[in-house]
Amino acid sequence: xxxxxxxxxxxxxxxxxxxxxxxxxxxxxxxxxxxxxxxxxxxxxxxxxxxxxxxxxxxxxxxxxxxxxxxxxxxxxxxxxxxxxxxxxxxxxxxxxxxxxxxxxxxxxxxxxxxxxxxxxxxxxxxxxxxxxxxxxxxxxxxxxxxxxxxxxxxxxxxxxxxxxxxxxxxxxxxxxxxxxxxxxxxxxxxxxxxxxxxxxxxxxxxxxxxxxxxxxxxxxxxxxxxxxxxxxxxxxxxxxxxxxxxxxxxxxxxxxxxxxxxxx
Amino acid sequence: xxxxxxxxxxxxxxxxxxxxxxxxxxxxxxxxxxxxxxxxxxxxxxxxxxxxxxxxxxxxxxxxxxxxxxxxxxxxxxxxxxxxxxxxxxxxxxxxxxxxxxxxxxxxxxxxxxxxxxxxxxxxxxxxxxxxxxxxxxxxxxxxxxxxxxxxxxxxxxxxxxxxxxxxxxxxxxxxxxxxxxxxxxxxxxxxxxxxxxxxxxxxxxxxxxxxxxxxxxxxxxxxxxxxxxxx
Numbered sequence: 001x002x003x004x005x006x007x008x009x010x011x012x013x014x015x016x017x018x019x020x021x022x023x024x025x026x027x028x029x030x031x032x033x034x035x036x037x038x039x040x041x042x043x044x045x046x047x048x049x050x051x052x053x054x055x056x057x058x059x060x061x062x063x064x065x066x067x068x069x070x071x072x073x074x075x076x077x078x079x080x081x082x083x084x085x086x087x088x089x090x091x092x093x094x095x096x097x098x099x100x101x102x103x104x105x106x107x108x109x110x111x112x113x114x115x116x117x118x119x120x121x122x123x124x125x126x127x128x129x130x131x132x133x134x135x136x137x138x139x140x141x142x143x144x145x146x147x148x149x150x151x152x153x154x155x156x157x158x159x160x161x162x163x164x165x166x167x168x169x170x171x172x173x174x175x176x177x178x179x180x181x182x183x184x185x186x187x188x189x190x191x192x193x194x195x196x197x198x199x200x201x202x203x204x205x206x207x208x209x210x211x212x213x214x215x216x217x218x219x220x221x222x223x224x225x226x227x228x229x230x231x232x233x234x235x236x237x238x239x240x241x242x243x244x245x246x247x248x249x250x251x252x253x254x255x256x257x258x259x260x261x262x263x264x265x
Numbered sequence: 266x267x268x269x270x271x272x273x274x275x276x277x278x279x280x281x282x283x284x285x286x287x288x289x290x291x292x293x294x295x296x297x298x299x300x301x302x303x304x305x306x307x308x309x310x311x312x313x314x315x316x317x318x319x320x321x322x323x324x325x326x327x328x329x330x331x332x333x334x335x336x337x338x339x340x341x342x343x344x345x346x347x348x349x350x351x352x353x354x355x356x357x358x359x360x361x362x363x364x365x366x367x368x369x370x371x372x373x374x375x376x377x378x379x380x381x382x383x384x385x386x387x388x389x390x391x392x393x394x395x396x397x398x399x400x401x402x403x404x405x406x407x408x409x410x411x412x413x414x415x416x417x418x419x420x421x422x423x424x425x426x427x428x429x430x431x432x433x434x435x436x437x438x439x440x441x442x443x444x445x446x447x448x449x450x451x452x453x454x455x456x457x458x459x460x461x462x463x464x465x466x467x468x469x470x471x472x473x474x475x476x477x478x479x480x481x482x483x484x485x486x487x488x489x490x491x492x493x494x495x496x497x
Binding site: 071075076079124128184185186187207208209226227228231232235236 | 323327328331364418419420421440441442460461462465466469470
């Protein structure tokens with residue numbers, strides 16, 4: 001079952017069709033492609049796990065402080081994880097098309113079929129917390145201590161795509177920084193892959209924990225500009241935090257995510 | 266309906282902030298009058314230990330200060346655009362005016378809504394009675410307002426508001442720096458800032474703890490005065 005020619009409407013139809021099929025094992029490359037950061041499957045108990053930080057809490061100092069890493073991962077990310085699992089375990093509250101997918105699909109796949117305007121409190125709860133889980137999963141996975149192997153500018157296919165879309169890496173960095181600075185209130189800036197636009201790259205932003213998956217694009221890099229991400233170290237100075245965030249990125253992980261997002265099934 | 270109210274209110278406020286001069290040629294030109302950053306009615310440390318002096322200083326000088334600075338710049342731009350007849354430009358900056366002007370309006374109310382613990386008294390008089398009738402008492406009001414404010418997703422405000430059309434008070438929230446008027450023709454009586462910058466340094470993620478402590482320093486006299494003005 002190829003997905004390339006489908007576009008979002010087609011892909012969404014494929015995913016929804018899964019919901020009525022009983023044999024999930026037969027399909028699945030379409031949704032799997034949407035998940036570009038582990039974990040892409042729940043634990044044996046059907047719960048999405050809180051992935052441990054892949055580096056010491058204090059290893060991003062002085063760019064991101066130890067206290068923030070503890071609070072951000074162990075409290076905020078953990079909170080989103082718990083509430084996502086709660087939303088899924090009380091899946092009777094979700095609209096039927098989502099309820100059928102729960103337990104059989106990546107969260108990314110579920111988020112992909114959610115319409116951008118949640119129209120119920122229960123759906124809003126799922127979107128806020130599921131989005132929080134997905135966004136933070138990506139955020140912590142794409143950072144690494146200064147000096148580690150992934151810590152250099154992007155290379156290979158991802159760099160080619162950046163050059164093609166933005167001209168050069170600096171122009172892309174400026175665009176993402178500018179959008180991150182312009183977010184009013186809480187939100188994120190993202191680098192996304194658009195499967196409907198020949199897998200072209202796009203920089204975009206979203207309020208609160210809204211996930212770009214809801215709009216049919218695949219985020220491969222996310223910059224958290226909620227105040228909790230930077231306030232302890234930087235106070236109101238979001239610009240300084242953003243400058244420092246660029247210095248702790250793990251481009252190896254982002255390149256892998258890009259490869260996953262752009263590989264045809 | 267709500268959008269129209271917001272525009273009316275915004276226009277009224279902006280008109281108040283501008284001077285209108287007649288030029289020799291008989292054409293009116295508008296100029297923007299700078300809005301000052303209001304002083305706090307108490308020292309930065311006056312709300313300790315409920316809200317820390319560090320937070321009050323950063324919150325007032327950096328956050329409110331930045332909203333005022335940006336708002337003034339935008340008001341000047343708006344006047345300039347109006348003078349040049351650049352209406353598309355004028356419309357394009359309205360979102361930024363809502364952000365920054367809203368930030369100024371909301372925080373100006375907020376500072377006055379609080380006082381040192383030594384000055385704290387519970388609501389009484391007409392407002393006290395209204396709270397009793399509407400919510401069953403101060404504690405019930407605080408429980409409800411705390412719950413709604415804690416539930417704000419991302420950044421925003423909790424409000425105790427007055428509805429002149431119904432002569433009623435009620436609890437509601439707004440997102441980001443949207444002033445209460447964006448929800449309808451309501452009068453803000455009491456506002457609580459639940460942006461993370463309002464509490465994170467002291468309470469970290471524990472927004473409910475912050476809210477409980479906020480209620481320890483509410484200046485009910487100020488809230489009563491607003492209610493009296495709205496019901497006069």
